Amino acid sequence: MIIQQIISGLALGCVYGLIAIGFVLIFKTTAVINFAQGEIMMLGAFVAFTLITIFNVPFVLAFLLTPIICGGIGILLERVLIRPLVGEPVVSIIIVTIGMSITLRAFAGMIWSYDTLAFPLLFSEETIRISSFVIAPVDISIILVTLGLVILLFLFFKFTTLGISLQSLAQNPLASLLMGVSVKQGYSMTWAISAMVGAVAGMIIAPITFLSVNMGFLGLKAFPAAVIGGFNSIPGALVGGVIIGISENLAGIYLPPWVKDIFAYIVMMAVLMIRPEGIFGTHEQKKV
Amino acid sequence: MDLRExxxxxxxxxxxxxKWGWIASLVAGIVVFCQIGGDYVAYMLNLIFINIIAAVGLNILSGFTGLISLGHAAFMAIGAYTSSILTVKLGVPFLLALPASGALTGLIGFVVGLPSLRLTGIYLALATMAFGFVTDEMILQWRSLTGGADGFAVIPPIIFGLTFDSYKKYFFITFISLAILLFMAKNMVRSSFGRTLMAIRDSETAAETMGINLGWYKAMAFTVSAIYAGLAGSLYAHFILFISVDNFTLFHSIGFIVMVVVGGLGSITGSVMGAIFITVLPEIISFTKDYLPAAVKTGYSLQAAVYGITLMLFVIYRPIGFYGFWVKIRNWWRTFPL
Structure with a gap:
């Protein structure tokens, strides 16, 4: 029982972690929290759903096309809404991303209606029995996809020129501009990658949570994940997500049922009180 | 001329x-407008006044002190439930319950504001958001006191034997409260307290160098802001006569931010205009609904889309909000022939 809860918590935590990685990517380069990350995840799920059920695109192809489409949306959002605000106070950019999330949810509601839809299943619903406990294949697929994506991101940031230039941008925009890195393009790419990660998160969580315009609220649970892991650490975001996912499920067993829904926020408030920079985050010294 | 000595x-x-004459005629105009207009006019005016109170409170926090709060609806919820429980369950008169709800909310606001010394920017936004969720969940679970998910039926206020049971009568309560609270807000921001808050907003380091106790003043900004939200909540509860957690969600917190931003950060007049605009906006939208295709008007999507787009456009193109327009028009009139 406990092990099953841990595994399903691990799967859910992976999704929280992926959304949190989206936050972290944007935060590292632009010091902005993107409140619309959950809505981009929702868009990813709906785009994949539309491709599969309406345009009859094969599953694997849809799985590859969706991140590309969402990456494009990410670039568009950055270009139109965020770029004019570079240099403005961070709070105003955060307010714009809040507006973005409201608007995206409203548009999605206009296009796909507010009904809850069932996402086509890639895996059978039969559970796998290993000795005494059962595992759902969906959970396994979520964990594997997350691991694969994180390794891909790691390789991208470690070995490709673009990845390294994005890293330099996060550390010092002026110096990297002088070294020939295009700051504007870099910001666009950051939004694109973050939107792609969000889209993948949406596609793998959709079979569990069903499709609905309001599934973006799941993104609100990813804030605690990012805070716990540290807002400027990519592995931290994943670890934070897993911690939230598992502890939430365990809280569902050992504590009164209603605690489960807000447990993530209680943990986040505790972390903010004790160590605001998170487990893996580095404390930024403010120079006067 | 305009030189100050x-x-x-x-x-x-x-x-x-x-200019006091202008204000007096404006007050008289609103009172007459409300009393000769229909119930709908009175309803809208009440709602506008309550929203103005909450928006002005949030502006003291966000516009004047530069701290963001995503949990303002929770403060309002605390005020609303405190006042309802006091009047309905304990039989406390409304005139006592109203300030009591403000006081309790202010106390909670002080506690929420304490960490704002360490948490800045985004972290504060997230902490206040978490506070909002936790408050809502506590109200839902504390069934014996709050009625939980069933909501809470509130009685209309009775003052000195008079029952304020219609929108037109209730108008006087909200209007007088609004006048007092606006006057207090104006006094606060023109006194040393307000200047202290603005100093913190403009540069924390410089403010601290000048001997300002950052932790205390940030907590006080939260307290004042929470008192306004709590009073607005109390007024809202006795106005709408039935409250539940659904009236105080994250969406409502964001709505107050929209009012403040659209009106203009750091301007009391701006908050008044922003609150009026955002409160009337859904009504304008519902008038246009007949001319729009069916797909656009499902659910709350149209209203939400207009909200979101207005918010983004104002932040990008008019960061100073309606107040900026107002100042422009005013200056144009002053220097008219030139």
């Missing part, structure tokens, strides 16, 4: 005495 001239609410 002394401090008392500088902090005057209106530079010319005759």
């Amino acid at each position: 002394s401090y008392s001239q500088d902090i005057r609410i209106f530079d010319k005495f005759y």
